[in-house]
Amino acid sequence: MSSTRTLRRKVICIALGLGLASLGAPMAFAGNNDGSVVGHAQPGAVITVVSPATGLTRTITADQRGNYRFPFLPVGEYTLSASKDGQPLGQPRTVTVSLGNATTLDLGASSNATELSAIQVTGNGLPVIDVTSTESATNVSRAELVRLPVDQNVTSVALLAPGVVKGNASFGGISFGGSSIAENAFYVNGLNVTDFYNRNGFSEAPFAFYDQFQVKTGGYSVEFGRTTGGVVNAVARSGTNEFKGGMEVTLEPGNWHSRADDQYDANGNRYLTASHDQASLVKTNVWASGPIVKDKLFIFAMYEARGSTPRNTNNAGTTLTANNSDTGFWGTTIDWNITDSNVLQLMAFSDKNKNTGDVYSYNYDTNTIGTRTNKVFSDTGGKDWALTWTSYLTNDLSMKLMYGRNEREAFTRSQLDIGCNYVSANNAFLQIHDPGVQLGCTSSSTVYERNDVRKQARADFEWTLGDHLLRFGYDHENDTSDYSRHYAGPGAFYYNLYAADPGDTISNGGVMPAGYDAYVRARRYEIAGTFTTKNAAYYIEDSWKVTPNLVLNAGVRNDSFDNQDAAGKSYIKMSRQIAPRLGFSWDVAGDGSTKVFGNLGRYFLPVANVINIKQAGGLLDERTYYAFDGWDYQTLNGVQYAIPKLGPQIGAVDTSQGDGTVGDLRSEVDKNMDPVYQDEAILGFQQMINSQWSWGVSGTYRRLHNAIDDMEISATSQCGENGYIGWVMANPGKKVTVWGDTNCDGTADGYLTVDTSKEGWAMYDADGKYLGQRGWVKPKRTYAALELQLNRAWDEKWSMNASYTMSWNRGNAEGPVNSDTDFDDTGRTENFDDPWVNLGGDGYLPNDRRHQFKLRGTYALTPHWQLGADMSAASGGPITGFGVGNPYDATNYHSYFVCVQNCDSPVSEDRVYARSPRGKYGRLPWTFTLNTGISYIQPFDGGEFRIKLAVYNLLNQKRTTAVDQDLQTSISNSTSETFRQPLGFQSPRFTQLTMSVNF
Known part of the structure; x- marks a missing residue:
């Protein structure tokens, strides 16, 4: 090989060191909170890696083929040197280890080989396709986020990755690769912080606590499981030998926020009041780091004071809630280099938050706040910690042990919980029975308290055996929910009001009596208990270097899920969930510049704890229906309100969803139930154009097998x-x-x-x-996507990342939640309640976004001024017109049929239905978001002052993201007046000013 070719290879390999692995060495893998360095040297060479920041030193000997590997390295900068027989082999090199990736560095086959001085690549200069060839992932560093206009939350970081979109339902969330929002996993320093109650959400540290993020959108390796969506993996900041500190202030004044728009129906009636909503936020973050004992013991600590005062009106504009959240957030990491071969780290943070909402009567027309009518208290979050021990047992065998605890509290109550029932009505009802005053006397429908505690332990090992890298481990979780819930008010009833015609059949099968045009559903919903789910997994994976340019990867993960009732007895237990993972990576040119990769994998999804609670916890879900007999007007705190008068009872009391007892669970759970799992195939190509530019293309296919539903x-x-x-x-x-x-x-x-x-x-x-x-139709969901991307690494002048995703998401089951009907009771959707609900339900699913464009970048105008931008554009999801009933024998649920003739007939055979398939009514509009920012940077002796002004949604786009998809709300030959009425919108423009001093 010529010296020019050698030089070119080394330039590319070091540029790839942030993530693109040269395949001249065994396949590179890393755990949840670290990275690795791999490469070649002379056989028998002694390789030493040193962290200048912490003094951490590790030394190994290259094997007889010259291969070497440093696994489980904390992220950061390292110096790498080689020697043989006491003589140095070239100059020391500087390498960067990033989260979840391998840095590849060849040190030369002989002492006479041409050497290359260190090349530094700063920030995220990576294509989003995973460079280890078994994952599709996007790495984002804290340094890049400082330059970019990205809002300060983990969700905004995840949305930078291609194929990740916002959920379009009121319960929010993000969708990875066509999966529902309830199928993802979130980690901090290896600790799983995913909400296991209903899998919508996660524990989140203050943004300044994080050092790096890795967003995995597919193909993740065997140490990751319990997800059929995506993975967001984060690592916290750590201390070094240098004393450092800083302060950051973030301001979002309310008058820097554009107002949302009120929404009016076809008759000019306001049905959503949003223009008087306002939010204000102030955050002050202080941090410090440094050595407790030089080269041995380090600490990073931070505290963030946060004052948030959003205020919002109800939909009718008759009440206003002024919220106040003023809670301190904290986080810390402590790293102890016990020896060069043993490191102990403690990571801990708190995301506890207490919010108080003062509820006032409100006059929309005069913008006048009246008497305070209620006070609502909400406690969320908890304390999280993980203790990790990393050890080099031998030259070829390494180990990482972790034990941690994740807490999530959810406790909501109000001053009116005892004396006030919650009352709600749909628009069709209010058009004929508007009381002229507010409905009910409380804005808090539910009194609930939940404490979720995850106890997690895992062990990960890496063992190098010649051309084979063997990785194996064990992962165990105990996920416990202590839960209590009931409705507010006398009798703990929640009153829902609906319009209906005499003779109509309502939800419980009763028939509307003559002389009435509306009915009341009085619902009691009560449950309490302590419920645990135990999840465990073993995994093993072999990475085999078949030739110098070809690596094959074969692994398997064996998961088990054990959902228990309030008495601690297993009632859903599934074991031997075998998840194979196969992959390959081919270094086409042999110089690390071009590679083809692919993988096949299977992924399992556990049952959320909400199922334990609602099925195995003595759930009382009692629904009694009455004819609406007018209003009962009452006054509290000087405010008049209305509650419904109950007329004659209609039909029987419905306790089919839960009668307050725990029945024989053998008759409520399939004895031989199969788990939910998804198969995935990815094929990709990636090429370095030069040391800064790269491009890639990949294709992904996912197929969901099975659903677990009631x-x-x-x-x-x-x-x-x-x-x-x-x-x-x-x-x-x-x-x-x-x-x-x-x-x-x-x-x-x-x-x-x-x-x-x-x-x-x-x-x-x-x-x-x-x-x-x-019988029932089988659940189906497929996702096929083609992704293109182009990337330019940051070189202190400019950087850019662009991606385009074209995808198709089809089937009859979105997943464990339904966003098109706004149903977030994870694992208990309407889709399969009876065979008719999903009859004819094939089509494009709610998370189908045919086209997605994403572009982000930074440009340095001068050494002191930088411009940043983040742009995304996505086509809208499909709009379905859901009906009620079907051509056979059911008369409720969201169905894919609408009645078109003889709809008033009580005999189902007399009615004539037409199919209303998914997506029949077009699509939601494209959404465009442009975030921009300008930063001023002023270095000073030993530090830096930075100020960044960011404007989010600069063009103030307020396009519709969700609409009412109920074409019919009762069996009648008419279209609901609210069908296709906009319900969700892009967040209005807001401005954020961040000022920081680091020294």
Whole structure:
């Protein structure tokens, strides 16, 4: 090889050191909170890596082929040197270790080889395709985020990655690769901080606490599991031998926020009041770091005082809630270099928050605040910590042990919880029965308290055996929810009001009596208990260097999930969930500049704790229906309000969703239930154009197998219509084995199997004659995507990252939540309650965004001034017109049929329906977001002053992101007046000023 070719290879390899791995060495992997350095040297050479910041020193010997590897290195800058027989081999090199990646550095095959001085690549100069060839990931450093206009939260960082979009429902969240928002995982320093109650959310430290992020959008390796969406992996800042400190102040004054728009219906009636909402935020962050004992013991500590005072009106504009949150956040890391081969780290932070909301009567027209009517208290967050021990056991064997605790509190209550019921009504009702005053006397519908505690332990090992790198480990979690919930007010009732016509059949099967045009649903919803889920996994993976340019990767993960009831007994238990992961990486040119990679993998999703609570916790969900008999006007604190008068009861009390007792769980859970899992295939190409520019293309295909959802089995093959079992957690469209009546004597006496693809739901004609059974469709979801990207690394002058994703997300099941119907009860969707709900439900799913463009970058005008921008554009999701009922025997739920003739007939066979498939009514509009920022930087002796002014949504786009998709709300030959009415919108423009001093 010529010296020119050698030089070119080394330039590229060092540029790739932030993430692009040259395949001349064994496959590079790293754990949850660190990175690695790999490469070649002379066989038998002694390789030493030193952290100038902490003095951490590790030394190994290259094997007989010259391969060397330093696993489990904390992120940061290192100096690498080599020697043999006491003589140095060239000059020391500087390398950068980034989160979850491998830095590849060849030290030369001989002492006479041409050497290259260190090349520094600062910031995130990486394509988003994972450079280890088993993951698709985007790395974002704190240094890059300081330059860019990215809002100070983890969600905003995740949205920088291609294929990641915002959820379009009121419960928020983000979707990775077509998955629902309830399928993701979030880690900080290896600690899983994902919300395990309903998997929507995560614990989050103050933004200044983080050092680096890695957003994994697919193909992640075997140490990651319990997700069929994406992974956000973060590492916290650490102390060094140098004493450092700083302060950062972030200001978002309320008058720097553009106001949202009020929304009016076709008749000019205001149905969403938002123009009087306002928010203000002040954050002051102070931090310090340095050595406790030089080269041995270090600390980083920070405290953030946060004052947040948002105020918002209710939809009608009759009440205003002034919130106040003034809670201190803190975080720390302590690193102890016990020896050069043993490191102990403690990471801890608190995201506890206490918010108080003062509720006032409000006059929208005069913008007048009246009497305070209530006070709402909300406590969230908790303390999180992880203790990690990393050890080099031998030259070839390394170990990392971690134990941690993640806490999440959710406690909401108000001063009116005892005396006031919550009352709500849809627009159709209010158009005929507007009381002229506020509904009910409380803005807090639910009194609930939940404390979630995760106890996590894991062990990870790496063992180099010649051309094989063996990685194996164990991961265990105990996820416990202590839960209590009920509605506010006398009797703990929540009143919902609906318009209906005489003779209409309502949700419980009752018929509206003559003389009434509306009804009241009085609902009690109560549950309490302590519930635990135990998750465990073993994994092993072999990376085999078949040739100098080809690496094959084969691994397997074995997961088990054990959901327990309030008594600590297992009621959903699934083991031996075998998840194979296969991958390859081919260094095409042999110089690390061009590579082709691919992988196949399987990923399992656990059952959320909300299922333990609602099914195995004695849930009382009692719904009683009454004719609406007018208003009862009352006064409290000088404010008049209305509650409904209850007329005659309609139909029977419905306790089908929970009667307050824990039944025989053998009859409520499929004995042989299969887990939810997804298969994924990725094929990609990546090329370095030069040491700064790179580009890549990849294709991804995902297919979801199975769903776990609640199904009402009303008939069996053994006993026909008399074989009613009830609500069962199972796999729709598959065989279900439950405890039931095997000899048709009305008593459950043994296990029986129902093939729900063919049977399980009893059908009747208009005369009540039993006609036979109907089965469920199987859940389906696929995601196919093509991603293109172009990247330029930061060189103190400018940087840029651009990506385009074209994707298709199809099927009949979005996942464990439904965003198109705004249903976030994870794992208990309407989709499979009976066979008719999802009949004809194939089509483009809510998270289908056909086109996504993302562009971000920074340009240094002068050494003191920088411009930054972050732009995204995405096509809208599909709009479906949901109906009520179907051509067969059901009259409720969101269905894919609408009644078009004889809709007033109580006989289902007389009604005529037309199919209303997914996406029939077009798509939501494209959304465009442009964030811009300008920074002034002034270095001074030993420090730096920086001020950044960022404007988010500069063009003040307020496009619709969600609409009402209920085409019909009752079985009638009419379209709901609120169908396609906008419900969700882009956040208005706001401005953020950040001032920091670091020294």
